[in-house]
Amino acid sequence: MASRQNQLFHDFAMNRLRPPGAVDEQRFMALCIRCNRCMEVCPYNSIKRAGLGSTIGTPYVFAETKACYLCMACCRLCPTGALDKDLKVPAKVSMGKARIEPSICYSHLFLEHDVIPDESLEKIGALCNTCYNVCPLQEKAITLRDNLYPVILEGCVGCGICVERCPTRPRRAINVFPTGMGRVDEAGFYFRKARTHFDVSQTKEPADSQKALGGESLLEQKFRIDSSGKPPEFKFPYEKPQIKGDWD
Amino acid sequence: MYLPYRRTTQFLVFCLMFVVPILNIYEIYVITGTFYAINFGGLGVADPSVILQAIFAAGELSVPLMASVIFPLFLAILLGRFWCGWLCPYLFVSEGIDWLRSKVGLRLLKKTPQSCNGFKGAFKANISRFSFLLAGTALAGAIGIPVLNYINAPAIMSTEAMIIVKERTVSVEFVFVLTLLGIQLVIFPKIWCRAFCPTGSVISLFRTRFTMRVDSKSRNPSVPCCREESCVSVCPMALEPFRECGNLLCVNCGKCIDSCKHGRLEFSGFEHFKKGARN
Numbered sequence: 415m416a417s418r419q420n421q422l423f424h425d426f427a428m429n430r431l432r433p434p435g436a437v438d439e440q441r442f443m444a445l446c447i448r449c450n451r452c453m454e455v456c457p458y459n460s461i462k463r464a465g466l467g468s469t470i471g472t473p474y475v476f477a478e479t480k481a482c483y484l485c486m487a488c489c490r491l492c493p494t495g496a497l498d499k500d501l502k503v504p505a506k507v508s509m510g511k512a513r514i515e516p517s518i519c520y521s522h523l524f525l526e527h528d529v530i531p532d533e534s535l536e537k538i539g540a541l542c543n544t545c546y547n548v549c550p551l552q553e554k555a556i557t558l559r560d561n562l563y564p565v566i567l568e569g570c571v572g573c574g575i576c577v578e579r580c581p582t583r584p585r586r587a588i589n590v591f592p593t594g595m596g597r598v599d600e601a602g603f604y605f606r607k608a609r610t611h612f613d614v615s616q617t618k619e620p621a622d623s624q625k626a627l628g629g630e631s632l633l634e635q636k637f638r639i640d641s642s643g644k645p646p647e648f649k650f651p652y653e654k655p656q657i658k659g660d661w662d
Numbered sequence: 663m664y665l666p667y668r669r670t671t672q673f674l675v676f677c678l679m680f681v682v683p684i685l686n687i688y689e690i691y692v693i694t695g696t697f698y699a700i701n702f703g704g705l706g707v708a709d710p711s712v713i714l715q716a717i718f719a720a721g722e723l724s725v726p727l728m729a730s731v732i733f734p735l736f737l738a739i740l741l742g743r744f745w746c747g748w749l750c751p752y753l754f755v756s757e758g759i760d761w762l763r764s765k766v767g768l769r770l771l772k773k774t775p776q777s778c779n780g781f782k783g784a785f786k787a788n789i790s791r792f793s794f795l796l797a798g799t800a801l802a803g804a805i806g807i808p809v810l811n812y813i814n815a816p817a818i819m820s821t822e823a824m825i826i827v828k829e830r831t832v833s834v835e836f837v838f839v840l841t842l843l844g845i846q847l848v849i850f851p852k853i854w855c856r857a858f859c860p861t862g863s864v865i866s867l868f869r870t871r872f873t874m875r876v877d878s879k880s881r882n883p884s885v886p887c888c889r890e891e892s893c894v895s896v897c898p899m900a901l902e903p904f905r906e907c908g909n910l911l912c913v914n915c916g917k918c919i920d921s922c923k924h925g926r927l928e929f930s931g932f933e934h935f936k937k938g939a940r941n
Contacts, residue, residue, distance in 0.1 A: 440806060441720060443719075443806060443807050444716065444719035444720035444721070444806045444807065444808065445716055445719070445720050446808075447698050447699060447708070447709075447712045447713070447715070447716055447808060447811055448698055448808075448811050448812075448817075448821070449695050449696050449698035449699035449700075449708070449712075449817075450695075450696055450698075450821055450824060451694050451695040451696070451699060451701065453824075453828075454682070454683060454686045454694050454695065454696075454824065454828075455686065455691055455694055457689060459828075463825065463833060465833070465834065466834050468807070470812065470834070470835070471811070471812070471821070471833075471835070491694060491695075491701065493695070493699040493701070493706050493708050493726060493730050494699070494708075494713070494716050494724075494726060494727055494730075495724055495726050495727070499726070
């Protein structure tokens with residue numbers, strides 16, 4: 415349908431995820447009938463109802479307050495297929511991807527500076543690695559590089575438990591980006607517009623003045639230089655200034 | 663006498679809205695969902711208008727979508743707008759509002775109940791609600807979002823009940839229901855069910871020869887058969903049952919049947935089914 419192309423109703427935010435098994439955002443918005451059955455069966459109260467806005471009434475997992483614990487109870491209850499019924503394995507969920515910010519992650523800071531630049535001067539656990547310890551898919555989704563600092567792997571399903579437990583405040587050192595966020599075909603109107611402008615400027619032919627300095631055209635110009643015969647006469651397009659001799 | 667039975671079922675359904683989330687808190691998942699879509703054991707039941715929206719918004723027909731409307735449409739074909747008249751929590755509250763209006767509002771507004779119905783006449787009301795459904799469905803298809811779900815009053819009520827039980831708060835949509843009830847109390851009585859409700863519109867479309875309906879036995883149905891017009895004054899849909907008893911607006915509540923002193927109104931439709939079976 416024509417609605418496939420409609421991008422006005424896309425609304426992604428960091429650490430705000432669809433329940434596990436959600437189909438892509440556009441189909442989800444069409445199929446979700448706001449029955450809130452997923453909310454009711456969630457044993458951890460992870461799934462919350464979206465407030466005022468274009469997505470009002472649809473389910474979200476707000477990873478910062480309560481993450482998804484991948485019990486997969488909501489998927490099989492969805493009456494319209496907005497959540498994939500056949501999904502039963504937590505490892506196959508794709509709610510998003512986590513990303514560590516090294517500039518505020520305690521482990522990364524400790525490795526770089528040997529201290530934590532904390533104003534309260536309290537010694538907080540230097541190698542915290544909480545995200546590694548709480549991850550339900552250890553070694554698939556996250557690993558400890560050199561047994562020292564956490565690194566996200568391809569298997570991350572975006573459940574957000576690491577975000578919930580990350581000790582840094584106010585910003586979390588680890589964040590989950592929901593699936594679909596940053597995808598060009600699903601991104602916002604202005605992002606796509608800017609992207610097309612960027613693509614056009616990349617593929618555009620460089621200007622002639624820059625072209626003259628390279629390759630064949632440079633050789634051609636050099637061959638034209640000829641010392642035999644008369645020097646070419648220049649006609650200045652302006653009146654020649656008369657040089658006076660009393661400079662020295 | 664249908665009224666006590668009807669009030670009982672309405673009250674039970676009204677309580678069900680609150681009981682389901684309480685059961686779910688104790689991790690009993692026999693009944694889950696709201697009146698957008700509810701699940702009894704394994705039987706999935708969804709509001710047909712909601713599913714219609716989803717079909718147009720997603721642009722696809724899938725098995726779970728179709729399966730969930732089988733039971734409500736079966737009920738509609740058998741018993742007409744049984745959901746509206748006997749189960750819908752909105753009509754239950756709406757009738758309470760009408761009662762309140764008859765006690766308090768009329769004296770303040772100095773109007774008779776029939777004089778201030780929005781969309782006078784059943785035909786106008788039908789046109790209004792069907793065009794509302796059509797426009798909403800078209801909009802859902804155009805923008806890819808089931809828009810009529812945002813204003814589905816009974817479903818919003820059950821959602822709010824769940825939010826009240828689970829989170830001890832209400833959401834923004836509660837204001838919508840309150841506004842609607844306020845409008846019904848002060849300006850237009852019965853406006854939502856008569857002139858807008860998309861669920862009722864879809865349900866009333868599924869009517870066959872043997873669907874249950876109210877039938878009039880009076881000899882000349884075009885004129886009122888008694889002076890009191892008792893059936894007209896009780897109808898929650900503001901119909902004139904002596905002549906419009908089989909109208910698509912009728913919710914089969916049976917109030918007019920109870921009120922008719924001469925017993926000229928009765929439920930019918932089943933006998934056509936029997937005749938069809940014999941032939």
